Amino acid sequence: MYTIAHRGASGYAPExxxxxxxxAAELKSDMIELDVQLTKDRHIVVIHDDRVDRTTNGTGxxxxxxxxxxxxxxxxxxxxxxxxxxxIPTLEAVLKRYHQKVGLLIELKGPPSQVGLEKEVGKLxxxxxxxxxxxxxxxxxxxxxxxRDLYPSIPTAVIARPSFGxxxxxxxxxxxxxADYANIKYTRLNRLLISSVHxxxxxxxxxTIRDQKxxxxxxxxxxxxxxxxxxxxTLKDDKHETI
Ligand code: G3P
Ligand code: CA
Numbered sequence: 001m002y003t004i005a006h007r008g009a010s011g012y013a014p015e016x017x018x019x020x021x022x023x024a025a026e027l028k029s030d031m032i033e034l035d036v037q038l039t040k041d042r043h044i045v046v047i048h049d050d051r052v053d054r055t056t057n058g059t060g061x062x063x064x065x066x067x068x069x070x071x072x073x074x075x076x077x078x079x080x081x082x083x084x085x086x087x088i089p090t091l092e093a094v095l096k097r098y099h100q101k102v103g104l105l106i107e108l109k110g111p112p113s114q115v116g117l118e119k120e121v122g123k124l125x126x127x128x129x130x131x132x133x134x135x136x137x138x139x140x141x142x143x144x145x146x147x148r149d150l151y152p153s154i155p156t157a158v159i160a161r162p163s164f165g166x167x168x169x170x171x172x173x174x175x176x177x178x179a180d181y182a183n184i185k186y187t188r189l190n191r192l193l194i195s196s197v198h199x200x201x202x203x204x205x206x207x208t209i210r211d212q213k214x215x216x217x218x219x220x221x222x223x224x225x226x227x228x229x230x231x232x233x234t235l236k237d238d239k240h241e242t243i
Pocket of ligand 2: 033034035107
C-alpha cells in the first residue's frame, strides 16, 4: 500500500511548500500529493486555493499574479514562525528535486479559469519521462478526459465523493475509460465499493486521513494508497507491487 503525503506532510509543515515535501520524503512517503495552477504568465505553480490569502501574506487570485510576483510572497509564516520565508514552488522545481526519489500525485486545480492547464502539465511531465512515478488527478472528469486524450501514457486518477458509498455502472464506465485510479473520500469508502472499482481494473486511493485510527482501519481494507497529512501514521511496506 502506498503512503501519499497530502500537500506534503501538511500536518507538520505548511502545505504545498518544500518544507512539507522534504519532510514527506524524510518520512518515507511513497508519493507527494500537490495542487497545481497557472499564473498570469502561464507558469505552473503549486498552491491549493485559487486565492493566495489563506496560505500566504498576499491577497487576490493566483491567476492574476506573475510567477515573479508570486514568489515574493511568504507561504510559510501562516503555519508557524519557523517556516517564515517558504515560497510557492513551481511544478518544475518540485520535479527537479524529487522526480527520481518520490512519486508525485499532481492535482489539476481551477478549471475553467485554468484553460490549457492539462496541456502545460503534460508537456512538462513529458520532459521528466525518467521520473520514478507521476499520476495526474482531478475532481473534474472532463479535465482528466482531456489529459488522457493528450497524454495517454501518463497515469491518471479521478477524485470522487460517491453518494451513498457507491458508484453507478455509468460512473465506473467513465472512470475506466479515462483513469487508472479512483481517489475516493475515505468517509464514502466500503469494501463493496473498493471491490467494484478493483473489478474494473482501477486501483483505489483514499483521501484525506488525519487520525491514526482511520489510517489503521483503511490500511486493513484493501485500498492501494492512503492520502494523509501525517505520512508517519501508516505502516510502511518494504516492498510494493508495481502500480
Ligand atoms: O487527493 C485528494 C485530495 O487532495 C483532494 O482534496 O481539497 O485537498 O485538494 P483537496
Ligand atoms: Ca489536492
